[in-house]
Amino acid sequence: xxxxxxxxxxxxxxxxxxxxxxxxxxxxxxxxxxxxxxxxxxxxxxxxxxxxxxxxxxxxxxxxxxxxxxxxxxxxxxxxxxxxxxxxxxxxxxxxxx
Amino acid sequence: xxxxxxxxxxxxxxxxxxxxxxxxxxxxxxxxxxxxxxxxxxxxxxxxxxxxxxxxxxxxxxxxxxxxxxxxxxxxxxxxxxxxxxxxxxxxxxxxxxxxxxxxxxxxxxxxxxxxxxxxxxxxxxxxxxxxxxxxxxxxxxxxxxxxxxxxxxxxxxxxxxxxxxxxxxxxxxxxxxxxxxxxxxxxxxxxxxxxxxxxxxxxxxxxxxxxxxxxxxxxxxxxxxxxxxxxxxxxxxxxxxxxxxxxxxxxxxxxxxxxxxxxxxxxxxxxxxxxxxxxxxxxxxxxxxxxxxxxxxxxxxxxxxxxxxxxxxxxxxxxxxxxxxxxxxxxxxxxxxxxxxxxxxxxxxxxxxxxxxxxxxxxxxxxxxxxxxxxxxxxxxxxxxxxxxxxxxxxxxxxxxxxxxxxxxxxxxxxxxxxxxxxxxxxxxxxxxxxxxxxxxxxxxxxxxxxxxxxxxxxxxxxxxxxxxxxxxxxxxxx
Numbered sequence: 001x002x003x004x005x006x007x008x009x010x011x012x013x014x015x016x017x018x019x020x021x022x023x024x025x026x027x028x029x030x031x032x033x034x035x036x037x038x039x040x041x042x043x044x045x046x047x048x049x050x051x052x053x054x055x056x057x058x059x060x061x062x063x064x065x066x067x068x069x070x071x072x073x074x075x076x077x078x079x080x081x082x083x084x085x086x087x088x089x090x091x092x093x094x095x096x097x098x
Numbered sequence: 099x100x101x102x103x104x105x106x107x108x109x110x111x112x113x114x115x116x117x118x119x120x121x122x123x124x125x126x127x128x129x130x131x132x133x134x135x136x137x138x139x140x141x142x143x144x145x146x147x148x149x150x151x152x153x154x155x156x157x158x159x160x161x162x163x164x165x166x167x168x169x170x171x172x173x174x175x176x177x178x179x180x181x182x183x184x185x186x187x188x189x190x191x192x193x194x195x196x197x198x199x200x201x202x203x204x205x206x207x208x209x210x211x212x213x214x215x216x217x218x219x220x221x222x223x224x225x226x227x228x229x230x231x232x233x234x235x236x237x238x239x240x241x242x243x244x245x246x247x248x249x250x251x252x253x254x255x256x257x258x259x260x261x262x263x264x265x266x267x268x269x270x271x272x273x274x275x276x277x278x279x280x281x282x283x284x285x286x287x288x289x290x291x292x293x294x295x296x297x298x299x300x301x302x303x304x305x306x307x308x309x310x311x312x313x314x315x316x317x318x319x320x321x322x323x324x325x326x327x328x329x330x331x332x333x334x335x336x337x338x339x340x341x342x343x344x345x346x347x348x349x350x351x352x353x354x355x356x357x358x359x360x361x362x363x364x365x366x367x368x369x370x371x372x373x374x375x376x377x378x379x380x381x382x383x384x385x386x387x388x389x390x391x392x393x394x395x396x397x398x399x400x401x402x403x404x405x406x407x408x409x410x411x412x413x414x415x416x417x418x419x420x421x422x423x424x425x426x427x428x429x430x431x432x433x434x435x436x437x438x439x440x441x442x443x444x445x446x447x448x449x450x451x452x453x454x455x456x457x458x459x460x461x462x463x464x465x466x467x468x469x470x471x472x473x474x475x476x477x478x479x480x481x482x483x484x485x486x487x488x489x490x491x492x493x494x495x496x497x498x499x500x501x502x503x504x505x506x507x508x509x510x511x512x513x514x515x516x517x518x519x520x521x522x523x524x525x526x527x528x529x530x531x532x533x534x535x536x537x538x539x540x541x542x543x544x545x546x547x548x549x550x551x552x553x554x555x556x557x558x559x560x561x562x563x564x565x566x567x568x569x570x571x572x573x574x575x576x577x578x
Contacts, residue, residue: 059526
């Protein structure tokens with residue numbers, strides 16, 4: 001982690017591509033500037049000594065639980081596709097993939 | 099709330115008349131407060147009539163019999179539009195209800211509407227809502243706080259006695275503080291998140307926002323507990339938090355972290371917090387000085403972890419199964435990109451970008467993993483502190499509600515607003531915020547009380563003592 005952010009417009013375009021997010025040129029400029037200052041700010045963490053510290057990903061110590069694998073009455077196919085912007089019967093419709 | 103439920107149960111007043119009043123107030127307030135995204139008039143009136151019929155037939159209803167409740171528009175409600183404050187879900191009608199909503203309804207509550215929020219609960223002012231900002235009933239030129247701003251405004255304005263909010267980094271406690279009400283963020287895992295639109299899954303928690311501490315305790319009783327549909331909900335016994343709350347804090351050790359009483363806090367805010375600490379002392383508590391040395395890293399840790407988790411959670415909005423879909427696209431990739439680009443507002447986009455960056459190859463260890471390590475140090479600070487005290491008392495924010503537009507152009511300034519609420523969220527501990535006085539301008543200012551995991555009883559007890567001993571209790575100036 002460096003004190004100067006390495007966020008330039010090219011990085012923003014690459015991240016937007018990874019995130020499957022279309023940005024306007026104005027948004028690209030805005031996020032280049034804003035993410036740069038946020039990343040500079042969070043770089044403060046680099047001064048903390050974390051040698052030998054395990055990452056904490058869930059805050060309480062509770063054990064992970066699972067339920068019995070039993071079939072339950074869930075939503076019908078009609079209910080599942082009801083909110084789709086484009087469907088055919090009980091199927092989601094998408095544009096050509098290939 | 100208990101009194102109202104009891105009167106409805108006894109048939110002294112009808113659920114219908116109470117619901118009609120709440121709906122009328124909600125509608126009348128919309129032009130000023132914009133607290134609701136959807137008011138479910140028909141569903142609420144039908145439910146109230148059904149409850150009245152049950153009462154007539156001698157049936158015993160639940161603890162919230164006929165009580166109107168407002169629910170943040172982040173919780174799914176069967177057949178009632180749920181937007182998460184985003185245009186991407188503008189037309190989304192959930193086919194099922196969240197566990198919290200199911201529990202509220204089973205307890206006899208009448209859900210009158212879905213409240214305004216920052217888009218996907220990302221924000222501290224409600225200005226990030228795609229449906230226009232909600233306003234603060236104490237001063238309509240000021241923000242109600244966020245992200246549960248609509249819930250806070252609705253309760254503060256007297257539309258309902260209680261509301262549901264969600265809190266990821268302060269989104270219940272901060273708006274409760276700005277609107278002069280009580281907001282309780284339970285321990286991570288205390289309340290099921292099934293059917294709650296996900297923002298940051300290692301942080302999100304659902305909780306009550308009410309006029310009184312007792313009401314918040316009662317609502318917590320109703321909504322908490324293990325849920326087989328949420329593997330992160332905890333198998334920890336719930337309690338009757340609202341019953342027999344002690345009126346003293348004899349033997350309780352109250353810790354004051356030196357890192358939370360620093361320069362930059364407005365004098366009135368600190369004065370009011372210190373006066374409440376005196377109240378606790380006079381009611382039998384011992385005050386101890388404590389230290390949470392990693393406090394200054396809380397914001398940095400949060401603004402890496404929350405966006406990382408958000409970028410993963412928000413990847414489900416692809417324009418295919420639900421939500422906005424872009425028109426006239428050539429292929430699947432363009433459909434994803436344009437649907438998301440058109441559907442998400444500025445703040446979710448910013449956080450998706452930040453999270454995707456911090457998780458991307460070459461940066462994962464330096465940002466995400468580093469943040470998770472410092473997160474453990476922050477949690478360890480609290481573990482150590484709770485060896486010396488039972489409850490920690492702090493301000494909620496450095497100042498009272500700010501003006502609409504004051505911080506909206508600078509995301510970092512907005513993020514810094516959450517300085518006192520973020521670290522407790524990262525540690526997963528419960529927190530309550532309640533009013534403890536007013537600023538020079540007459541705006542409410544609050545105090546935050548924190549306890550160790552699953553020790554909500556302690557903060558409810560301390561908050562009750564503070565609430566009962568307030569000498570300066572003012573009425574909200576906004577009248578309906």
